[in-house]
Amino acid sequence: MALWIIAGMTFREAARKKILWTALIAGLGFLGVFGIGLHYQMADSIASSMPPFLRYQILSGMLMIGLYTVDLLAVVMTILTSVDTISGEIDSGTIHAIATKPIARWQVLIGKWMGFVGMLAIYVALMFGGTIAEGRWIGGVSPQNPIAGALLVFLECVLALTVTFMFGTWFSTLTNGVIVLGLHGLAFLGGWLEQMSGFAEGSRLVAVGIVSSLVMPTEAVWRRAAFEMESPLAGSLPSSPFADISVPSLAMIGYAGAFLLGALAIAIYHFQNRDL
Amino acid sequence: MLLGLVKPSAGEAFVLGAPAGGVEVRRKIGFLPEDFRFYQWLTAAELLALHGRLSGVSTDVLRERVPALVDLVGLTPHRDKRLQEFSKGMLQRIGLAQALIHEPQLVFLDEPTSGLDPMGRRLVRDIIRAQRDRGATVFLNSHILSEIEITCDEVVFIRDGEVVTSRDLRKQNEEEVRVVVRARKLTPDAVAGLTRWSTSTQVDEEQLTFTTRSQDVLPDILRHLVAAGADVYQFTPQRLSLEDLFLKIMGEDRGL
Numbered sequence: 001m002a003l004w005i006i007a008g009m010t011f012r013e014a015a016r017k018k019i020l021w022t023a024l025i026a027g028l029g030f031l032g033v034f035g036i037g038l039h040y041q042m043a044d045s046i047a048s049s050m051p052p053f054l055r056y057q058i059l060s061g062m063l064m065i066g067l068y069t070v071d072l073l074a075v076v077m078t079i080l081t082s083v084d085t086i087s088g089e090i091d092s093g094t095i096h097a098i099a100t101k102p103i104a105r106w107q108v109l110i111g112k113w114m115g116f117v118g119m120l121a122i123y124v125a126l127m128f129g130g131t132i133a134e135g136r137w138i139g140g141v142s143p144q145n146p147i148a149g150a151l152l153v154f155l156e157c158v159l160a161l162t163v164t165f166m167f168g169t170w171f172s173t174l175t176n177g178v179i180v181l182g183l184h185g186l187a188f189l190g191g192w193l194e195q196m197s198g199f200a201e202g203s204r205l206v207a208v209g210i211v212s213s214l215v216m217p218t219e220a221v222w223r224r225a226a227f228e229m230e231s232p233l234a235g236s237l238p239s240s241p242f243a244d245i246s247v248p249s250l251a252m253i254g255y256a257g258a259f260l261l262g263a264l265a266i267a268i269y270h271f272q273n274r275d276l
Numbered sequence: 277m278l279l280g281l282v283k284p285s286a287g288e289a290f291v292l293g294a295p296a297g298g299v300e301v302r303r304k305i306g307f308l309p310e311d312f313r314f315y316q317w318l319t320a321a322e323l324l325a326l327h328g329r330l331s332g333v334s335t336d337v338l339r340e341r342v343p344a345l346v347d348l349v350g351l352t353p354h355r356d357k358r359l360q361e362f363s364k365g366m367l368q369r370i371g372l373a374q375a376l377i378h379e380p381q382l383v384f385l386d387e388p389t390s391g392l393d394p395m396g397r398r399l400v401r402d403i404i405r406a407q408r409d410r411g412a413t414v415f416l417n418s419h420i421l422s423e424i425e426i427t428c429d430e431v432v433f434i435r436d437g438e439v440v441t442s443r444d445l446r447k448q449n450e451e452e453v454r455v456v457v458r459a460r461k462l463t464p465d466a467v468a469g470l471t472r473w474s475t476s477t478q479v480d481e482e483q484l485t486f487t488t489r490s491q492d493v494l495p496d497i498l499r500h501l502v503a504a505g506a507d508v509y510q511f512t513p514q515r516l517s518l519e520d521l522f523l524k525i526m527g528e529d530r531g532l
Contacts, residue, residue, distance in 0.1 A: 005329050009315075016317035094313045097374065100279045101330040102303035275282045 002103040006111025007118065010085075014119055019081050023123060030073065031130045034066045038138045059139035060231050066135065067143065067229060070127045071153050071222050074120070075184060078157045079164050082116050083177040086168030086267075090276060099276050106268045113165055113264070120157045124150060143229035152225035152253070156218050159260045160184060163216070166267040169274065183216040191219035194246045206246055213248065217256040220248040279307055279384065292382060303332060306380035310387045310417075312371035316360035320351055320370050323359065324377055331378035338377075345373040350399060364391035372400060376407070383407055383414045389423055401427050421518040431518065433525050441525055445518075452521070453491050457484040458510035459501065466504030473497050 014020040041062060045055040086109065089095040098108055128150040135141050143149055163183065167176045190212020193205050213220035227247045277284055280297025289296040292304055314323055321342055328338040346355045349369040359367065368391045375383055385404070389397045404414050404427055418424055424431055425445065432442040452475065460482055467484065470477050473493045474486040488497065491513060498511055 002330060005326070009326060013315060013317060092313050093309065093311055094315065096281060096309045097307070097312070097314055097327070097371075098330070099281060100302060100305070100307045101327065102299050102332060103330055104299055273283065 002101075002107045003111045003114060006098075006103075006108055007114040010112045010115025011118060014081065014115075020119065023077055023081070024126070027073070027123070027127050027130070030069065031127070031134060034069075034131060035134045035138055038062060038066075038134055042139055056141060057231070059135070059141045063131070063135040063139065063141050063143065064226065064230055066131045067128070067149065067153075068222070068226070070124075070131055071156065071225070074124055074127065074153060074157050075160050075218060076181075077123070078116070078120060078160045079177065079180050079184065082161050082164045083168065083180065084173045085112055085116070086165055086271065087171060087173045087176050091172055095276050105272045109165065109169075109268055109271045113161070116161050117158055120161065121154060124154045124157060128153065144231060145228040149225045149229035152221050152228065155253075155256065155260070156221040156225070159221065159256055159263075160218055162260050162263045162267065166263040166270075169267050169271040184218055186212050187216040187219035190215075191223055194223075209246060213252060214255070217252065217259050220252050221256050224248045224250075224253055279305065303378070304381040306375035306378065306383040308368075308371045308375040308383075308385045308388055310390070312367055314359060314367075314371070314374075317358060319356050319358050320346060320362075320373075321355045323370060324373055327374040328377040333378050341377065345377060346370075348403065349373045350396075365393060365396050368392055369396065369399070372403065376403075379410075379412075381412055383412055384417070385414060386417045387419070388416065389418065389420060397423065421522055425518040433522065435526055443521070452487055452489055453494070454485065454487045454514045454520070455494065455497070456510065456512045456514060457486075457501065457508060458482055459484060459506040459508045462501075462506050463504060466501055466506055469500055469504060470497065 011020075038059065041059060042055075045058065050058075089098075095108075099105060128146070132143060132146050135143070160180065164176065164180045167179050170176075171179065190209045193212075194209025196205055224247065278289060278291050278296045280302065283297075291301050294301040318326065324342045324345055325338050328341065329335070333341065343352070343355070346352055349372055351366060351369055351373075354362070354366065359370070362370065368388060372385070372388055375385065389400050392400060401423070404416065407414050408429075416424060416428055429446050430442060430444050433440045462479065462482070462484055467477060467479055470486055473488045473496065475489060477484070477486040479485075486497075488494070494511075494513060498508065501508055
């Protein structure tokens, strides 16, 4: 019961503080720009009598870039909107009035986490759905496996959220933000280095990418999502940023899931036992 | 620590017969933190409803209790305003209301009148007395000793986390009394003879100030001074204020 009260409160807080609406308006802005771009690309390629096969590949590539942008937006918004939730309330003393109520501390933490997970589900569904719908209706292209892709991006966001919550039980808001964005940056860089190994043919770059994915598996989850969604031909092109050069295995996705649960368990344990 | 916000480094404590800080015992406790902060985006009525629900009060009960409590703390005209529009005094009032939303057996109020005007202070006093009358115990933590003197039945002085002394404010006759005497011909023997009754003595020319543990001995002291040859012009007993008592017990300002 308390879980749902706290989750609902988190949801309502995001709405009252206009975080939810701002994110949705920014998302609509993105969808508008993406739709216009897709429309012009379609019109130009028809006007230049581009072969349909090539046009399809270009529009599919644009769709993947759009989905990648949605992924980046979702992860960064996840971190920015949740970074103050635990640490900010501890720093300001707001948590005192809640933590002295007859509810376990883990319920406070999980309730807030559930509220954010609910908002993320809506955000990812709307943004992914909107981007895919535009790709289909304007450009006539669709990702290979949109459901798996959307679920993986959702997993990536929940993972970033959970790591933000975990460090929020230790550090101040600013420090927490620096740590989590830094870790995501590390994962991002590692993922691209791994992609670059296709040009250099070096296993050491792959190793760097794997190690960075083990430290923070967010980018690895996205690369698996990209693999699930892109067309087989686009994946086989080594010059493509979404090429199947080093696709994270299902074991890596399992690791990401375990990483998430571990971070959540640590967050609960530390929040439960720390002084407030 | 009693509310579970801070973990003890050693030992154990019990509140209302249960280990301090446990979820079940917190159901019986209300708490107003000193620097009351809450989600500024909630209205006063929403805040009370949320705290009530978190405290396990049913929606039906809250439907009646929320407006009643808002009214009790004098915020009915502001019940639908968001807390971000509230002054510090209004926040203190709504904070007090949230501490009482589940009718707790035990209420901890940390500096509940620090942001209030005289009317607000009187309101808080009345509310505390009403809580006492319904059978609740209220712990009032305050540095405004005059408030404690008017409001509380018992006072405990704590220094460095340890109880220095406690006093039952209901037993005024047994309290320490300070007496100011203006007299001539006060001999050293007359002053020295006061040690039988007094706990402290100070002589400044024709003024003698001493403290004694009971008012009952005052006639004896006056007789002693007259018998010792002093011409007494004034003999004024003054009950020690809590502030005097505080300074006497805790010593001078140590920069705390």
